[in-house]
Amino acid sequence: MGSSSNSGGRRLGRAFYDRPTRTVARDLLGRVLKARGPDTVRAARIVEVEAYVANDAASHAFRGLTERNRSMFARPGTLYVYRIHQVVCANLVTRPGDAVLLRAGAPVDEGSGNPSGPGRLCRYLGITQDDDGTDTTRRGRVYVVPGVRRALDSRILTSPRVGITRAVDRPLRFSVEGDPWVSRPRPRGVFTSA
DNA sequence: GAAAAGATTACCT
């Protein structure tokens, strides 16, 4: 398992992210995402993600590498943070050019904030553009904790993605069925067996 | 250079 001895605690390693993007997306549900601060560590349990894959017209990587999406082509486990309107959103890179958008989480400390929605999740965790390009498998301050996964495959809902204008029908949004922290619009999807 | 679009959210009716 994770053998790295860093001060921030155990974290998922490269091999976790170096798998097919849909597999990683589903496997991230129920896991704990952490962001170390100077004096604090904030944590959320991931309840909703979206996959962005090769030949996907809705993906930021669809038209090739630009300055903005540079980190989306980096190693598996790299954090890709981009700005949209007034907020930032975070992705975890799987295979270079593919990524999983972190759309919503449940606070680990109840009543401590609202991580429902990709912008809110980043605000809750304190993720900023300074975190773009950091390696979550190594010493980056943002990472996913191994070993704790509270999402049964039988409760994973598959549905179309949110807020895009192209490839709108692809079923690449994954969420924990019935979880109150899943963002709006509420998924009207299909149960998928593992 | 200028203009349009955007992986969103808050607040309106």
Place this chain on the structure above:
DNA sequence: GGTAATCTTTTCC
């Protein structure tokens, strides 16, 4: 359910 806010990146002339 619809729309404005708001600003960076990308695209077009």
